[in-house]
Amino acid sequence: MARAEPDDPLSLNSPSGDRDSSSPEPGKRRVAVPRRGTADPVKALLHRHRDLCERAVDPLEIVAGLEAQGVTDRTAARFRHRDVFSLAEELYARVPRGGERGPRTAPPPAxxxxADWILLTLLPGALGAATVAGLRLTHGHPRVLVACTGVLAVALALRAALRRGPLAGPTGTGTHAWRASSTGTHAWRAGSTGTHAWRAANGTRAWTLWLLGYAVLGDxxxxxxVTGGPDALxxxxxxxxxxxxTAPALALTLAxxxxxxxxHLLAAGARRRLAGSRGLEDFTAAAKPLLFGAFALFVGAFTALLVVCGTVLRESPACPQTLALGALLLLARLLSVHHHRHAPAVVLGAAAAxxxxxxxxxxxxxxPGCVVLATPVRTLVNAWGAAAVxxxxxxIAALVLLVHAGRTLTQASAHAPTGAPE
Structure with missing residues (x-):
């Protein structure tokens, strides 16, 4: 007898032997549909996803899990529900939890x-401003000491800011974590891909450091x-x-x-829309303008910071390349915060390369004999300047991540609570 594939999210097979008698054609994926005449079509689905339903702390977590496994509103209709949210509420209500009955009526808090994360996000900019002021007021060996101390202080402040508040990445300590792959979404148990996530996180840090260093020294x-140097440090x-x-570097720390x-606006708005949505398509339609609005708000604020820093320091703010870098780093962080680590690591690596x-x-x-290697770069620099690189x-990297974020961060599985602390 043909058996459904083990990763089929809609499989209704159970140990009791309740299977569809029809066999799929060779080379085609079996589509499990509730059998006609079945009095309780949700029962087999509950048995298939019992582990998810028992450990979920809220029906919204079941929504995220089902969506991550490919269940859509159309699929929920085959189980006699208007959407995945309604189906998840029934699954949550039918699993006993030590006397607790029915789903929680109150939506999860936004x-x-x-105050702690507000202060931590202001700290890198304050230390960056102090470092730039020290560089302008010192000469010789004291300037080197100020530069080294300032870079270390800003790095520690950024590390602290990325560990608390809206920019804090996933902890991986929850019972379940959900993430998206490049070809689709799938569920994964916390720790099952720990090595891959660790490599992606380390790669993201390394490429980010390179990009920040290039913003300061690269041009x-x-x-x-190109002109035969450099002749000095x-x-x-x-x-x-x-x-x-120094102006782009200061603007990046202030950003x-x-x-x-x-x-924060993206997370809070998405959580409210998730609690009020009555379908996955409804949530996606509401989340897209929220995502692009938050991104546009950051670009506008960052542009203002660049102009102010350039004016105060009497330098070129290097707007095109610095704006592109700021947008790239924001999108990479948003994806990492919402459990999408692979794409940022790859795209940041491509930009750094x-x-x-x-x-x-x-x-x-x-x-000797390699003069031709410099022709493409020299042509680009002569035409558009070093900032073109x-x-x-x-x-281009930011545009790729923006398209990817528009597909992944507008899904319910990216914003449903998974037990990680805020």
């Missing part, structure tokens, strides 16, 4: 605004490499032989605060 290094000023872009607020290759080709062209690399 993430709260807390000056590329210009120097960076001095921490925008006027040296290897210029340092931590608006990024946290936009992430683009910048690394652009710097390496002019240097490699100095080898990070602007194109980060801009």
């Amino acid at each position: 993430p709260r605004v807390r 000056g290094l590329l210009n120097a490499a 960076p001095t921490g000023t925008p006027n040296g032989s290897w210029p340092t872009a 931590c605060a608006p990024a946290a607020w936009c992430a 683009t910048e690394a290759v652009a710097v390496a080709l002019p240097l490699a062209a100095r080898l 990070p602007a194109l690399g980060c801009g």
Whole structure:
């Protein structure tokens, strides 16, 4: 007798032997449909997903789990329910929980605004401003000491800001965690892909550090490499032989605060819409303008920060490439916060590789017989300037992540509570 595939989310097979008598054709996936005449079509589905239903803390968690396994509103109609939300409420109500009866009527609380994460998101900008001021007021060895101390302090402040509040990533300690793969969504038990998640997180950190370092030193290094340099180490000023872009660096540290607020608005708005939606399509339609609105709000705030920093420091704010980098980092963080780590790691790595290759080709062209290697980069720099490399690399990467976020962060499974702390 043909058996349904083990990962079929709609499989109604049970140990009692209640199976569909029809066998699927070779090479075709079996589609399980409630048998005609079955008095209780939800019973077999409950047996199939009993583990999810027993451990869920709210019907919305069952909604997320069912959606992650491919269950749609059309599928719920075959089980005599108008949508997945209604089906999840019945599944939640029919599982005993030590005397608790029926689903919780109150929606899950929206993430709260807390003073601790507000202060932590302001800290990187304050330390960045102090570091830039120290660099402007010192010379020689004291300037090197100020630069090293300031970079370390800002890095620690950013680490603290990314561990608390809306920008905090998933802890992985919940009973279930849900994430999306590049070809579709599927459920995974916490810890089952721990090694892969650890590698993705480390890759994301490494590429982010490279991109931030390039924003400060990259354009000056590329210009120097194309013209035969660099002849000296960076001095921490925008006027040296290897210029340092302090205005974009300061704007990026200050942008931590608006990024946290936009992430909070997205999470709170999505949670409210999730509690009030009566279908997955209804939630997606409401979540898309919320996502793109939060993204546009961050871009506007970041643009204002760039202009202010450039004016105060009397430097070029490097708007195109810095805006592209800020948008890329925000989208990567939003995806990571909502359990989508793989795509940010890959896209950030591609952007970092683009910048690394652009710097390496002019240097490699100095080898005998390799002059032709520098032709593409030199042509691009002569036509559009050194800023064209990070602007194109980060801009295309941000566009890819924006499209990916529009598909994944507008799903109920990305915002339903999974037991992780806010």
